[in-house]
Amino acid sequence: MGRLLSGVVRYIAHYPIRTRGTFCGSLANADPASEWCLVAATLGARMVAKSARGTRTIAAADYFQGMMATALEPDELLAETRLPMPSPDTHFGFYEFNRRAGDFAMVMGLAAYRIEHGVIVDPRVGVGGVEAQPRRISEAEAALKGCAPASDVFRAAADIAAKTVEPIDNKPETAGYKRDLTRTAVQRALEAAEKSL
Ligand SMILES: Cc1cc2nc3c(=O)[nH]c(=O)nc-3n(C[C@H](O)[C@H](O)[C@H](O)COP(=O)(O)OP(=O)(O)OC[C@H]3O[C@@H](n4cnc5c(N)ncnc54)[C@H](O)[C@@H]3O)c2cc1C
Numbered sequence: 721m722g723r724l725l726s727g728v729v730r731y732i733a734h735y736p737i738r739t740r741g742t743f744c745g746s747l748a749n750a751d752p753a754s755e756w757c758l759v760a761a762t763l764g765a766r767m768v769a770k771s772a773r774g775t776r777t778i779a780a781a782d783y784f785q786g787m788m789a790t791a792l793e794p795d796e797l798l799a800e801t802r803l804p805m806p807s808p809d810t811h812f813g814f815y816e817f818n819r820r821a822g823d824f825a826m827v828m829g830l831a832a833y834r835i836e837h838g839v840i841v842d843p844r845v846g847v848g849g850v851e852a853q854p855r856r857i858s859e860a861e862a863a864l865k866g867c868a869p870a871s872d873v874f875r876a877a878a879d880i881a882a883k884t885v886e887p888i889d890n891k892p893e894t895a896g897y898k899r900d901l902t903r904t905a906v907q908r909a910l911e912a913a914e915k916s917l
Pocket residue numbers: 731732733734737738740741742743744745746748749751753754755756792796797798799822823824825
């Protein structure tokens with residue numbers, strides 16, 4: 721997990737910005753191109769919200785509710801984010817595309833899986849920067865599950881991710897470009913994951 725977080729953080733803006741912004745602040749802001757939001761959505765983080773009324777925990781799948789929108793009520797603070805601790809044999813890969821280093825991502829892919837008896841188990845594939853909120857692409861995960869890691873398997877899952885996403889920018893040329901970037905980001909994240917252990 722430490723390897724994943726320390727790799728991903730380098731893509732957040734420039735040094736002075738990334739050292740001042742906070743993890744919970746990024747999740748409260750819920751920018752669709754936020755790296756920490758993609759990590760939280762893909763790994764299934766749990767958000768702890770506090771107010772004078774009490775404390776509640778919100779699953780990532782319920783927390784992100786659209787473009788810069790979350791399940792937090794106006795009187796709630798995001799007090800903690802709990803990331804699940806993956807087993808040490810988890811492969812992680814992250815890939816981000818933007819035009820200049822430090823810009824917000826145009827598209828990001830995050831992949832995590834384990835290999836048991838030569839095949840992929842517990843695959844997670846997340847995409848950010850394309851739709852109004854980052855999310856797991858369960859169709860791509862299903863295409864990986866039970867397969868031996870190989871470039872054609874990664875390519876098939878990446879193709880599925882590209883077809884599944886609904887880019888927020890709905891001009892035909894932009895949406896098509898975002899789908900192409902999604903394919904590349906997912907494939908490269910999966911390849912990076914394979915080499916990560
Ligand atoms: C030039 C520039 C480039 C950037 N590029 C990137 C990038 O590439 N990737 C990226 O992920 N981010 C990027 N950011 C955002 C930045 O990295 C911060 O992480 C992000 O804005 C959160 O900062 P913060 O923790 O200071 O929260 P703030 O900016 O202070 O707060 C953001 C919002 O969340 C609310 N808020 C903050 N904390 C909490 C909390 N605990 N509970 C409830 N509400 C809260 C605030 O009221 C506010 O509405 C960029 C910012 C700038 C200025």
